[in-house]
Amino acid sequence: MTTYAALLRGINVGGKKKVPMAELRGLMEGLGHHGVRTHLQSGQAVFTADRGDEQSLAAELTEAIEAHFGFPVDVLVRDHAYLRAVADACPFPAAELAPKQLHVTYFSAPVDAERFAAIDQAAHLPEEFRLGDHALYLYAPDGLGRSKLAEALSRPRITKGLIATSRNWNTVVKLVEMTAG
Template sequence: MATTRYAALLRGINVGGSRKVPMAELRALVDGLGHDGVRTHLQSGQAVFTAAHGDEESLAAELSAAIERHFGFAVDVIVRDHAYLKGIVDACPFPAGELEPKQLHVTYFSAPVTPERFAEIDQQACLPEEFRLGDRALYLYAPNGLGRSGLAEHLARPRINKGVVATSRNWNTVRRLVELTED
């Protein structure tokens, strides 16, 4: 039976003292769903596992429902396989090897997004910050870090993300998820 390594990206947990999801409980929960090789990365909501059934969307829905049953609150989940995660790293439009990891972030989307979604953002006014779209992802270069990024604030507006789940990770985490999902 063929198996695939996946990373589950949980949105908005363990931030500011609310929506706590302890990683040991998350590992047990994913394992209890019948998945193997479960590991977590950091406290910000990444679980890596091997699945013999399902696709990204069904696995995300399964995990989201299990989290809500177990913890009592809804959590948006995006699941991506190793090939996709590696493709995101390989397709990076910025010179990732020359940047500090805090300067580069990837926002993963639950569905494809088009440039029209971001048309209201005046990218020239945000320079030297920049963003580029990828495959269900957005690459954000923020030379002063995400916490000081005006462009990140624009990109996080609800009307820009309407109808999709979006969750961001710094470049260190993006690369680490590729390593953790290798067979």
């Protein structure tokens, strides 16, 4: 069996797309997953599965959530090895930064620099971003809520054709720990 994290995009924000974590755990157990645990209320679930791959598990969960809750939710599923590799590859000094200053956006497919070429990084300093494997690392010293760079990075022309969901550094680290088995 493999341990995975399911990352749900845009739930329980501002009273919209409410997905109670207890219901999500029950739904996932009903799909045959084991050891289902959730982290916070913002859409992280860790589980083990003895069948499928990341894409098929994400598709299955996306379909089940819409059928159960009545609205679509984008879902990414990633295994421990990937989550660990993303954390280990962080180009910023994570240990020296407050967790609210560092974020990872996970993407459903690889992204290249060309997709972000229109963003003038110098105009957003001291905020910075770097690309990784299906991921983007964002340093936002004043936090994500005040980040003009985060706003620019989330524009539809940048994310077109992708599922993209961001997590702060605390959650990145917690998901690595939770999926370690």
